[in-house]
Amino acid sequence: MTEQDDIIQRVAHTLKEPVRVDPGIVSRVMAEIDDLPAPGRAVPVSRSVFAWLRRRHTIRLSPLGGLTVAAAVAAAVLLGSRLLAPSGALLPSETGTLGASAEPTVIQFVLVAPGAASVVVVGDFNDWNVSTTPLARSEGDGVWSVTVPLSPGRYRYSFLVDGTTWLKDPHAASAIEDEFGRPNSVLTIGGA
């Protein structure tokens, strides 16, 4: 036997020895295969997403990306709190008697002002806008009037005559609040 034959025999012996394989490798390989899409067969998106979610990933973020994520979390919390907060709108919520329901009640505002050139009513129901709700003068007298549909609630208002003179409604209750030196009338419509 030559030295060359001896080397060949040792190599052959080594190669014939059984390879020791990790016993878990089969299950891991099969799991990976299960996650792969089969050729020619569509994999449901939900399954693919679920498989992606199950695997571990390393996500690298730039500082800008990190700030984006932080801002997204903050925005989600802010939005959630906004959605949970009661609305700030004046909404009828219950039924009552005067006005009978949450349906708007048509209210007529009337002012006797024979010498006036213009009369408007301004109040909580029209954002205190002096041009939204002008009163119309009846033919031949000094009676000014306008009708306004109002939902249940409490409204403070006043008449503005000729664009300069503020007047309370002589036929309505006076508002207790008078912070701006020109007293208001108040109207309460039940049901809220």
Add this chain to the structure above:
Amino acid sequence: MKTRARFVVALLGLSTLHAIAPSVANAQEPRLVGRISDPARTRVQSIVDSALAVGLPIEPIVDRALEGAAKGAPGDLIVSAVRRLWGELRIAREAFGDGASPGELSAGASALRAGASSADLAELRARRPGQPLTVAAAVLADLVAVGVPTDTAITAVLALAAGAGDSEYIAFRRNVERDIALGASPSAALGVRLGAAAAAETFDAASTGRTPQPTKRKP
């Protein structure tokens, strides 16, 4: 893998924009723009934001600011009025409970302005379980506004609380106002009308077997 990670980051970025955009859009109360000077508007806006944060209705607050603007009030006075109203709405909400409607809170704020206490409002809530409080609280303020002493007005409104509906409260207030217009003193007018209401309540209770509610408020 990197593609998916970038996709996730992009999605979060878009979510941020989507979430923040409405907040930015709602940040400024549009009705205040152009009606109030910028410095005053900024301060009023912070009060509005504060009301939103604690769940108070902003409508009465904005209305109060707009009233000041319509009447040409200086900015400081508008801010002061709005801030005071914010405090009254908060006290009214504590007394009436978290479920109180904006109308109830506005009326409660007026009642507080008329001199009622938080305990008075809580007592009114307790005596009218499940019933709206807007008219009852408003009538209290209205009675004080026509000259009825605060304590007397509170006692009257609480006395009516259990049995009276909104229409009875309105009729009661109108009768008192009519009596005053005819020359009666506010206290006398209220006493007469309250006596009539109590007599009617006693009659109704006797007819139905109910126990009349006490007419005095708790100390």
